[in-house]
Amino acid sequence: MNVIAIFDIGKTNKKLFLFDEHYRIVWEKSEQFEEITDEDGDSCDDLDRLTNWVTASLAEVMALPEFTVKAVNVSAYGASLVYIDQAGQPIAPLYNYLKAYPDKLLHQLFDAYGGESALTRQTASPSLGSLNSGLQLYRLKYEQPDLFAKLGFALHLPQYISHVISSWPVSDLTSIGCHTMLWDFDRQAYHQWVMDEKLDTRLAPIVASDFTRLTVVGGDTVPVGVGLHDSSSALIPYLASFQEPFVLISTGTWCVSMNPFNSRPLTPEELQYDCLNYMHYKGQPVKSARLFAGYEHEQQVKRLAEHFQVPVGQYKQVAYHPEIIDQLRHRASQVTTEQDAKGNQLLSMKGSLFGQRNLAEFDTYEEAYHQLILDIISQQLISTNLVLAGSPVKRIFVDGGFGKNPIYMNLLATAFPAIEVYAASVAQASSLGAALAIHHEWNSYPLPGDCVELKKYTAHAVAH
Known part of the structure; x- marks a missing residue:
């Protein structure tokens, strides 16, 4: 039976579904992981465990004799960045989007770009601290400059999961456009602050959300989607x-x-x-x-x-x-x-x-x-x-x-x-x-x- 494999990564449940050609679910598995803590003692998702689970689960379904996996895609929660080095390996924890955000940094950014109301309006993002994922990257630059120096790309979580499968680092607009404070909706481009801070060079190239890349998975070549928020x-x-x-x-x-x-x-x-x-x-x-x-x-x-x-x-x-x-x-x-x-x-x-x-x-x-x-x-x-x-x-x-x-x-x-x-x-x-x-x-x-x-x-x- 021809199927598409979809990873659905929620905050609580990590799931994998196989849909047939009529979009009926014909196979599924679900797992919950214990959260771990970052260097500040704040709880966060266990990135190593998640990465290994994705790889092992995909190998498992590719090997099922009754299904032929024709494509793979990802849906995952937003407002979360995975920092990878030039070799594509994670270099930091998957920080929780509810992590408290330092006021000093927030004011530093707002003061430089015309104040909170101008910046939130242009980026269509209420001021939400770490839930504005662009601010997480800004924080990494100022609080952990050594780590920032090693940074190849900051990938939103759906694109990171896709990258685990395809090794293709990309950005997609459903993640960038969602209360990240990165995107200027007036100009339909990254906001000026992102360019000035040179963060755009650490964000992978933007591709269309319905793009795929042919990838060899378990001996078969299949199109892998870029992942969606x-x-x-x-x-x-x-x-x-x-x-x-x-x-x-x-x-x-x-x-x-x-x-x-x-x-x-x-x-x-x-x-x-x-x-x-x-x-x-x-x-x-x-x-x-x-x-x-x-x-x-x-x-x-x-x-x-x-x-x-x-x-x-x-x-x-x-x-x-x-x-x-x-x-x-x-x-x-x-x-x-x-x-x-x-x-x-x-x-x-x-x-x-x-x-x-x-x-x-x-x-x-x-x-x-x-x-x-x-x-x-x-x-x-x-x-x-x-x-x-x-x-x-x-x-x-x-x-x-x-x-x-x-x-x-x-x-x-x-x-x-x-x-x-x-x-x-x-x-x-x-x-x-x-x-x-x-x-x-x-x-x-x-x-x-x-x-x-x-x-x-x-x-x-x-x-x-």
């Missing part, structure tokens, strides 16, 4: 399936609203609300807005479980009750709001709204849980509206955890009455996206139009 990769099955403009709300720890049909430049206000650009695998910006709602939900259901003395997973049993929502909407809110420059009330997007509420005011767990989702949706509405503005979107797709939550989905449909709202599910979206990106290199069948399963939600009118 997982958030951009997860969009590809939707772009392959739907031509009409849509917004995808990808829900996990973060809820990211992505609009591939809106390329208007970001404004300073939007950056304050955690808007950013991802990069479409064909190189266009995808206007996106992030909300930390999955994490928030996780924290608050623990708080609810403790207060009401129920299991943490109790929320999975709660059905949607429009009448509870109606009662809650008529109550006075105890949630604080912020004011903008004109004195208008703004809903705070930074922390949790529900976290400020007194749980003793709710009679039942069901009532409190409905309030939690109502609070999340009020923030979600603002976040998603930021990317909807000025584009002719007819549908919203929700994938991930909240797509399976009937209260969230019904409230979202009510919040956007003029737009069709669907729970969408794609098995292993980012892996599938990485396979579809290089479809033309290995698969003679037409692209499948049915990789996304949809369930429609409509707004419920509640009698008053």
Whole structure:
């Protein structure tokens, strides 16, 4: 059977999938590694172990008699750099993107390039410390000059995994364009600071995200893709399936609203609300807005479980009750709001709204849980509206955890009455996206139009 092998490297799970020519998963393996620590004692992924696992796992599938591997590609988490020397060997740990970033260095860069708001707007990157991977490279240059002198290339993690297989050091726009602070979206080139610091010479040549290189693997010559940033990769099955403009709300720890049909430049206000650009695998910006709602939900259901003395997973049993929502909407809110420059009330997007509420005011767990989702949706509405503005979107797709939550989905449909709202599910979206990106290199069948399963939600009118 002809298959494509896809490595899907997440923060928690490292996976390898084989997809057949109809993009069905026919074989898989998954592994979790213990994290190790870097020289400062901060936790990070075990790069040696990951590298060895990739090599050994690929050798294992190449040797399976029932499959013929026709191509290989990678989807991996972003905002992480692997530093390799001229020989292609790693010379530093895979630093964690949550590692604290020194203020002094941040101010040094901002002061030199017109201040934080100018630089964040031009690079479409909210200021996120180590999550801006360009700042990690800047830090290496100033804090570890000896190591920097040995640096051949800094590769984003998806490209490093691809390099382990193909020995081809490249950069790809889905990684560079994603809140790295490296890319100037006004000029569609590396930002001036990157050139001035000569960091561009340490970033591998940029190639198209759907490029491959013929590589000998286990005695066979196969095309190997350059790897994709997982958030951009997860969009590809939707772009392959739907031509009409849509917004995808990808829900996990973060809820990211992505609009591939809106390329208007970001404004300073939007950056304050955690808007950013991802990069479409064909190189266009995808206007996106992030909300930390999955994490928030996780924290608050623990708080609810403790207060009401129920299991943490109790929320999975709660059905949607429009009448509870109606009662809650008529109550006075105890949630604080912020004011903008004109004195208008703004809903705070930074922390949790529900976290400020007194749980003793709710009679039942069901009532409190409905309030939690109502609070999340009020923030979600603002976040998603930021990317909807000025584009002719007819549908919203929700994938991930909240797509399976009937209260969230019904409230979202009510919040956007003029737009069709669907729970969408794609098995292993980012892996599938990485396979579809290089479809033309290995698969003679037409692209499948049915990789996304949809369930429609409509707004419920509640009698008053």
